[in-house]
Amino acid sequence: MHDTYHFQEIFSLLQSTLKTIQKPLVSRTTWDHIQKKPFTVLISCLLSLRTKDEVTEKASIRFLKNHDTPEKIIKLSERTIQQYIFPVGFYKIKAKRIKEISQTLITDYGGNVPNDFQKLLSLKGVGRKTANIVMVYGFNDNGYLPIDTHCHRIPNRLGWVHTKTPEETEKQLLAILPKQYWQDFNHLFVQFGQTICTPLSPHCSTCPLTNYCPKITVGTHR
Numbered sequence: 001m002h003d004t005y006h007f008q009e010i011f012s013l014l015q016s017t018l019k020t021i022q023k024p025l026v027s028r029t030t031w032d033h034i035q036k037k038p039f040t041v042l043i044s045c046l047l048s049l050r051t052k053d054e055v056t057e058k059a060s061i062r063f064l065k066n067h068d069t070p071e072k073i074i075k076l077s078e079r080t081i082q083q084y085i086f087p088v089g090f091y092k093i094k095a096k097r098i099k100e101i102s103q104t105l106i107t108d109y110g111g112n113v114p115n116d117f118q119k120l121l122s123l124k125g126v127g128r129k130t131a132n133i134v135m136v137y138g139f140n141d142n143g144y145l146p147i148d149t150h151c152h153r154i155p156n157r158l159g160w161v162h163t164k165t166p167e168e169t170e171k172q173l174l175a176i177l178p179k180q181y182w183q184d185f186n187h188l189f190v191q192f193g194q195t196i197c198t199p200l201s202p203h204c205s206t207c208p209l210t211n212y213c214p215k216i217t218v219g220t221h222r
């Protein structure tokens, strides 16, 4: 069954094509200026929602380098958090959520991020993508597949899945994608979606996957 999808060839091509492109901050092994740990991954992921990578990275470093624990964050006013994280998208709502989540972690989990997917999901403002990111990149648990817009769109174009929502894509990929590829799936597909298989007018004429891709639902392409 797995050969039908050419997983080995496609992952190998993506690894070699994207090796010089910077990974998104949460998926890098080490971070400059701030300690990478479940809490900083969680906050950086919250900041990244509806926000460009460059903006997220700068805001994460500016905010987290001196505020990398829930205890430090609850001492700040929402207004101060807003000033640190601006101009990330929805910075006012995010500042409120970050403070609420920090308080919940202190009250319910002794100031730690729970190493438990369902408990992460129960935190206000944390959805499946963020909970999956924290499990994979915060706790180094490769039993999860974070699905963002790129990770949803591209497997549909490749014909691996036929889904309408990221949740359905996650479910179908968990069933068909061999586990050896889970660790690299998110960051490779994010990088690929940002540079080659873009949402509008993907670069099919120069795409390394063109021989394996039925280009399902792709209209205009370059």
Ligand code: SF4
Binding pocket: 157, 158, 196, 197, 198, 202, 203, 204, 207, 208, 209, 210, 213, 214, 215, 216, 218, 221
């Ligand atoms: S051939 Fe086009 S649609 Fe298919 S993966 Fe490449 S860029 Fe995306």
